[in-house]
Amino acid sequence: MARRSQGWQFIASKLGLYILIFWAAITLNFIIPRLMPGNPASALMAKSQGKMPPSALKALEDAFGINTHVSLWRQYLGYLRNTVTGHMGISFTNFPVPVAKVIGEMLPWTLFLIGLSTIIAFFIGNILGLYSAWRRGGKIADALPVAFTVISAMPYFWIALALLYFLGFSLNWFPISHAIGSNIKAGWNFQSIGSVIDHATLPAFSIVVTSMGGWMMQMRNNLISILSHDYVQLAQMKGLPEPEVMRNYGARNAMLPVLTSFAMSLGFVVGGAVLVEDVFNYPGIGYALVEAVGNSDYPLMQGIFLIIVSAVLLANLIVDLLYTFLDPRIRRA
Amino acid sequence: MTTQTAIQNSTVAVRSSTRRRWRVPQLSPKAWVGLCIIVLFVLVALLAPVIAPGDPTAETFIPDQPPSGQNLLGTTALGQDVFSQVVWGARDSLLVSFVAGFLSTFISVLVGITAGFLGGWPDRILSFLISIFLVIPGLPLLIVLSSYVPSKGEWVTIAVLAVTGWAWGARTLRSQVLTLREHDYVLHAQLVGQRWYSIVFGEILPNMASLVVNNLLFAMIGALLAEAGLDFLGLGNVTAVSWGTMLYWAQNNAALINGLWWWFIPPGLAITIYGGGLALLNFSLDEITNPRLRKRRVRVRVKG
Numbered sequence: 001m002a003r004r005s006q007g008w009q010f011i012a013s014k015l016g017l018y019i020l021i022f023w024a025a026i027t028l029n030f031i032i033p034r035l036m037p038g039n040p041a042s043a044l045m046a047k048s049q050g051k052m053p054p055s056a057l058k059a060l061e062d063a064f065g066i067n068t069h070v071s072l073w074r075q076y077l078g079y080l081r082n083t084v085t086g087h088m089g090i091s092f093t094n095f096p097v098p099v100a101k102v103i104g105e106m107l108p109w110t111l112f113l114i115g116l117s118t119i120i121a122f123f124i125g126n127i128l129g130l131y132s133a134w135r136r137g138g139k140i141a142d143a144l145p146v147a148f149t150v151i152s153a154m155p156y157f158w159i160a161l162a163l164l165y166f167l168g169f170s171l172n173w174f175p176i177s178h179a180i181g182s183n184i185k186a187g188w189n190f191q192s193i194g195s196v197i198d199h200a201t202l203p204a205f206s207i208v209v210t211s212m213g214g215w216m217m218q219m220r221n222n223l224i225s226i227l228s229h230d231y232v233q234l235a236q237m238k239g240l241p242e243p244e245v246m247r248n249y250g251a252r253n254a255m256l257p258v259l260t261s262f263a264m265s266l267g268f269v270v271g272g273a274v275l276v277e278d279v280f281n282y283p284g285i286g287y288a289l290v291e292a293v294g295n296s297d298y299p300l301m302q303g304i305f306l307i308i309v310s311a312v313l314l315a316n317l318i319v320d321l322l323y324t325f326l327d328p329r330i331r332r333a
Numbered sequence: 334m335t336t337q338t339a340i341q342n343s344t345v346a347v348r349s350s351t352r353r354r355w356r357v358p359q360l361s362p363k364a365w366v367g368l369c370i371i372v373l374f375v376l377v378a379l380l381a382p383v384i385a386p387g388d389p390t391a392e393t394f395i396p397d398q399p400p401s402g403q404n405l406l407g408t409t410a411l412g413q414d415v416f417s418q419v420v421w422g423a424r425d426s427l428l429v430s431f432v433a434g435f436l437s438t439f440i441s442v443l444v445g446i447t448a449g450f451l452g453g454w455p456d457r458i459l460s461f462l463i464s465i466f467l468v469i470p471g472l473p474l475l476i477v478l479s480s481y482v483p484s485k486g487e488w489v490t491i492a493v494l495a496v497t498g499w500a501w502g503a504r505t506l507r508s509q510v511l512t513l514r515e516h517d518y519v520l521h522a523q524l525v526g527q528r529w530y531s532i533v534f535g536e537i538l539p540n541m542a543s544l545v546v547n548n549l550l551f552a553m554i555g556a557l558l559a560e561a562g563l564d565f566l567g568l569g570n571v572t573a574v575s576w577g578t579m580l581y582w583a584q585n586n587a588a589l590i591n592g593l594w595w596w597f598i599p600p601g602l603a604i605t606i607y608g609g610g611l612a613l614l615n616f617s618l619d620e621i622t623n624p625r626l627r628k629r630r631v632r633v634r635v636k637g
Contacts, residue, residue, distance in 0.1 A: 017464065024465045032481055146363060149616045153554050153608030155561050158580065158601030165589045165597075271473040275562050279584075289473060290566055293480040301477055308473050316468060 007324050014320045018313050025309045029302050030079050034072075083306065089299035093291065099303035102288065107270070107307070109179050110277070110284030113200050114269045117207040122262055124208065125215025130254075132216065133223035134246055145220060148213030157275035160206040164279060167202060174202045177281035203280045207273050218261065222254040260319055267315025271308035364617035370610025378423040385417035389574050400595050407595035410586040418574050419599050425575035426604065429491055429560045430611075434553030436495035441502030441548055446533060448503070449510025456507075463507070466500035475559060479568040486570045490563060494556045502548040509541050543622040550615040554608050561604050576600035 082088070088099035128144055135141035168176035175181070181195040226232065227250055235245045274286030281287065285304055292300040360368070377384060396412040398404055406415035448459035478493050513519060514537070522532045538545075563569050564577025567585075571578050583589075583597040 017461070020461065021465050021468055025469055028469075032478065146613070146616065149612045150605070150609035153558070153612040154605045155558055155565075155601060155608075157562060157565060158597070158604065161580070161584070161589065161597055162601070165594060169589055170592075268470055271470040274472055274476065275565065278566065289476060293476055293566070293568070296480075301480065305473055305477050308470055309468070312468050312470060 010324055011321060014317065018317055022309070022313055026080070026083050026306060027076075029305055030076060033298060088303035088306065091292075091300040091303075092297045093295045093300065099299050102300060103285065103303055103307055106283060106285050106288045109282065110270055110273075110286065112196075113179075113203060113277070113282060113284060114207065114273050115266070116200070117204040117273070118211070118265055118269055120204070121208040121212040122215055122265075125212035126219045126258060128212070129216040129219025130223060130246070130251055133220045133227065134250070136224070145217060148216050152210055152213035154210055156206055156210040156273070157279050159210060160203060160276045160279040163202045163206055175199050176202075179283050199280075199282075203273070203276045203282055206276055215258070219254060219258055222257060223250050226250055226253050260323070263319040263322070264312075264315055267312035270311040271304075361617045361620065363613050367610045367613030367615075367617065370606060371614065374423055374427060374607045374610070377420055378427045381421050381424055385414070385420040387417065389413065389417040389421040390572075397591065397593060406599050407593070409582070409596055410588065410591070410593065411582075415579075415596055415599055418579055419576070419603055421574045422576045422579055422600060423603065423607075425487060425573055426557060426560065426577070426607070429487055429494070429575075430553045430557040430607075433491045433494035433498065433556035433560070434549055436491065437498040437552045437556070438502060438545065438549045440495060440499035441506055441552075442538075442545060444499065444503040445506030446510055446537065449507040450514065450529070450533060450537070459503075460507070463500050463503050466497065467504065471497050471555075472559065472562065475563060476566065476568060479563055487573065490560055490569050491556075494559055498552055498555055498559070502552060505548065506541065506544065509544055510537060513537050513540055543618060547615060547618055547622065550611050550618070554611050554615070557604065557608050557611070576604050 086100060088103075091097055091099050091102050094102050128148075132141040132144040164176050168174045175198060179196060179199050180192065181199075184192050184195050232245065232249045235249045236242075270285055271289075274289055276282070277284045277286035278290045285307065289301065289304045291297070292304060390413060392412040394404060394408040394412045394414055396408055396410050398408040400407045404414050404416060406419065408414060409418075444459050444463065448456045448463070474497050475493055478497070479489065482489050482493070519532060519536050522536050527535070560569065560575070561577035561580070564571075564575050565580045565584070567581050569575065569577060571581060577600075579600040580597055583593070583600075586596075588594075588596040
């Protein structure tokens with residue numbers, strides 16, 4: 001019983017921490033536009049005078065603290081209430097569509113593209129990492145980490161540009177923008193799914209190539225330190241077949257920290273590849289963020305930032321929960 | 334073999350082994366390649382007026398020309414020389430990666446050591462700060478921050494990069510300080526009544542120097558890539574010449590659709606080579622700090 005209550009205590013303290021972080025993030029979101037000299041929203045207001053109904057302008061004034069006699073504290077409380085209840089305001093560029101709806105339309109595309117790329121990069125990277133740790137000393141196994149160290153220092157949006165130019169534009173093998181053919185309606189049929197995959201190939205490839213190096217290095221370093229432990233050497237001395245040692249003694253123990261960072265990286269999926277989405281005009285959250293910045297659509301920007309932070313926090317919380325049940329040491333710490 | 338030569342051989346061996354000890358840290362070929370790349374780029378940045386004289390933004394050439402003897406890397410759609418832009422762009426990109434890298438490492442060291450060394454309430458507050466900045470994703474925060482800043486310039490980018498980039502390093506350094514603080518020599522220093530600054534600067538900092546350098550190189554790569562990304566989105570100073578803004582202008586003038594590959598390939602390649610140099614150096618430093626990752630050397634026994 002005592003142990004169980006410690007587990008709950010751990011979860012409660014983590015939950016408290018994440019609520020605090022969430023609060024800090026939304027407070028940043030509130031403070032930053034107000035701190036900047038010449039409130040950026042007021043310039044926008046002047047521009048949209050007459051184009052928007054007065055009620056929308058009023059809502060904007062409230063959201064950004066312009067022409068208002070309400071005290072900062074009251075503004076803040078109102079902002080907190082709106083955020084918690086999911087009222088993120090109205091997007092200027094897509095007027096009068098609410099921010100929540102814009103995000104709702106963009107989110108599935110990002111989850112699909114970046115989520116899938118993250119999973120592919122995770123698997124390929126880990127397999128390469130296992131290989132390069134196990135066959136250490138071999139030519140390919142030792143060249144892999146060096147190659148990927150250099151590759152992960154490449155700007156991934158530039159790889160995206162190069163792929164787009166050579167494979168998409170010059171050779172015309174793949175479509176160069178959007179997520180689906182313009183004359184195809186999204187749905188669960190072969191034509192539509194084929195078109196979606198066709199459109200996702202190049203952006204996914206540029207993300208996978210630049211991000212799998214990280215997975216590889218982590219797995220490699222983990223496995224190398226694990227293989228130097230006594231129990232692995234004992235297993236080898238007992239004469240167990242090498243593949244079995246590698247699988248049951250090496251890889252299995254190297255997996256736990258890797259799984260943790262995998263779960264965390266899923267949180268970064270939502271805000272993960274802003275630049276690739278921008279290069280390919282892929283209609284996801286990152287593309288929406290860049291568009292919002294370009295059009296000074298501050299409510300949309302705030303909303304997107306919020307959704308990105310929430311995703312990361314959620315993933316971290318899930319990791320902590322899983323860990324509490326998987327690794328008993330945590331509960332006692 | 335006579336005894337004479339055997340003795341000579343052994344003294345040679347002894348001498349070379351002592352000499353090797355003085356060459357610490359012994360750099361691997363990878364590290365040398367990385368170091369040479371970095372030095373080369375620094376030289377290019379410093380000597381830009383000699384290598385590519387004249388204003389890199391001057392629109393004095395025939396537009397849209399592929400690489401030729403006159404324009405080594407061709408010309409832009411505006412008739413600018415791409416080669417001279419790549420050379421001058423090194424200044425901006427190197428400046429940002431060095432200064433932002435050093436600044437954010439400085440913050441990491443300051444926060445990490447303070448939190449780890451003091452413990453207690455300062456540690457709790459700083460750790461909370463670290464977890465906030467760890468969890469908030471960097472690039473979106475960068476984009477949002479720089480879109481609010483009215484005046485654009487390298488220094489704004491540097492400040493934003495330093496503010497958003499220190500958390501990871503601070504966490505690593507903090508946990509290292511926590512371990513080091515328990516070591517005997519630190520306890521000893523405390524027992525004999527040394528002041529906190531002499532413990533921090535005399536005992537703790539020297540023992541995590543490699544970690545700090547590691548951190549610095551990581552921060553420099555991060556700053557380089559993040560600056561390129563921001564400039565590419567047009568959130569930096571678009572009138573300055575940097576590798577990122579070159580990509581921005583190439584994209585905005587439809588360099589891809591018009592087949593001007595020589596406009597957007599070179600700046601990205603420059604980022605890749607310079608970033609790769611930093612990464613190689615970091616990789617081999619990792620091997621020095623973490624002996625397990627080092628190549629297993631075959632020891633040849635000396636025959637008596």
